[in-house]
Amino acid sequence: MSTRETSAGDDPIIESRDQLVAPMQLGEKPKSAWRIGTEHEKLVYKRDDFRAPSYDEPCGIRDMLLNMQKFGWEPVEEGGKVIALKGADGAVSLEPAGQLELSGAPLENLHETCNETGRHLKQVKEVGDACGVGFLGLGMWPDKTRAELPIMPKGRYDIMLRHMPRVGSMGLDMMLRTCTIQVNLDYSSEADMVKKFRVGLALQPLATALFANSPFTEGKPNGYLSYRSHIWSDTDPHRTGMLPFVFEDGFGYERWVDYMLDVPMYFVFRDGKYIDAAGLSFRDFLDGKLSVLPGEKPRQSDWWDHLSTAFPEVRLKSFLEMRGADGGPWNRICALPAFWVGLLYDQGALDAAWDLVKDWTMDEREALRSAVPKLALDAPVPGGGRLQDIGKEALAIARAGLAARARLNTSGDNETGFLETLDEIVASGKVPAQRLLDCYNGEWAGDMSQVYKLSF
Template identity: 75%
Template structure:
């Protein structure tokens, strides 16, 4: 999630609707400037007994952050607490229960993305080895209750933790017990954004299936392949979901701004602190009628903060965020951006992907979104094809899109090899969660502690 440590200097007041729309149009870039941003989270645990370390304890999350400064990462403070790091490879931040996240730098190609992920892995493992901390690649804590998890000292999380139970039954699980991999991608124009949004929103459940990796809750199978994905269905209906208006004629920046103005607020950041505005209206804020800041109107950073508090399957800021995948092992980190770059960054691939989904109805989108967390690749699309069959076709399109990019590494390899883990999944029909369930019911004999050996980095 977005990290703020101080008020932005010279942050202009929002004077018109055009200022808000400008955040979206300001993201437009020519093709040669399109970049790939990859975010990945992992669970931290003490190797001695698998507990989730607190911020304050000896050898805990604070010590982990301090240790990472050895590699040139600069501390980011909220009050007196280090709550994030910044550096050449982007930023490191903490999710609410200490999930450790790298928000990578915007990079030109997937070879760079994978090298970045490799550097991060090497660094966290070196510091983790010294502190006795391990890192687990799953989409949901397999064995922890909410009560067993610590809370990181970030002001926005205090507000969200209070608000979540008011609007859904699973929001606290989303905050405390999930991990994801995300990819952030650029667009050239409003029309390009719209097409990419529509294609990626429709195919987000396919990414969910391919990366499904959260079949356990509190030590036992939970009946889902991606429980992390299911959690979003009862987190907060005002700020999650498939956004059917994206497929309306005339959809664009204006319509997304209207959606965000209807999303209730969480907070306002002032003087280094988060002010609780949970459930209040950004429209009232624009009119100077926000009850917690009477007479004050928002600045541009307030709008950008607000954009970060909606959690649909695809999110628009000054780029598009792909949000459907569970956290997972290291090779899946490179596979997710490969999937989306192959589909969205080549015109022929984007057209081919659009042809696959352009006839889907809103009812199709909603049904598929509801079924995939349980069924994975066995879910069926509108014409009766399984997602395994659809996945083979979509991966072939992504392969052609990556090949057309002709981004080569020093050995002369293009980017298509990063799709290999996903090809193996669609060929077998087994998503990662199903392989874990096979081990749980087989060689592990119901001993879920074995997952730490299997899924640690």
């Protein structure tokens, strides 16, 4: 989640609807300027007893952040406490229970993306080794209850933690127990955004299946392959889901603004503090009728903040976010941007990907989304067959798209090699969670502590 530092003194008051549309319009870039932003989260644990470290304890989360300054990271504070870092590779931030996230810099190709990921993991491993801390690439804590997890000192999280139980049964699990990999991608025009958004939504269940990696809850199999994905089904219906209106005629920036105005607020950031506005209306805010700030109208930064508080399968800000994947190890961190860049950044591939899904009805898309958390690649798809079949076609399209981009490293290799781990998953039909379950039922003999051997 994004981290605010200060309130800008020159932040304009929103006076017109044009200012609400502006962030999306400002995202338009020529193809030569398209970039790749990759975000990935990790579970942090103490190696001696596998518990999640608190923020304040010696060699806890705070000390890890401070120790990373030796790599050139600069601290970001809230209320006098370091809650994030910023640097050349983007930002390092904290999720609610101390999950560590790299929000990578916007990069030109996947070779740079994977190098960035490698640098980050090398840095956190060095800092972690000095503190007896390890990191897991999973979609969800495999053995922790909510009560066993610490809470990070970020004001927006306090508000969200209070609000989540009012709107769904699993919002606290989303905040405290899950990890994801996400990819942020550009578009050249409103029409280009619309097509990429539709392809991204329709094929997001495939990404969820390929990266399914959360089959355990509190030390036991939970009956799902991506429980992280299942959690979103009862987190907050006002800000999640497959967004049927995206597939309707006339969808574009204006319709996205209408959707976001209907998403209830979480907070307003003023003078370095978060004001609880959970459940209130941004429309009322525009009219100066927000109960927690009576008579005050929103500033541009308030709208940017609000755009970050919806959590659908694909999200639009000044770029598109692909949000369907569980967290995973190093090679799958690189594979997710390869999948989406291959499908969306070459026009021939984008057209072919749309042809693959354009005839699906909304009911069929919803049914696939609902089936994937349990069935992954075995989920039935519109027209017959299984998602594994669609996976083979989608990966072939992505591979062609990456080959057409012809972004080479110093050895002369293009970007297609980053898809190899996904090729193996689709060929076998066995997703990462199924391999974990094989271990649990086999060599681990039900001993969940063995999962920590998968540490980075």
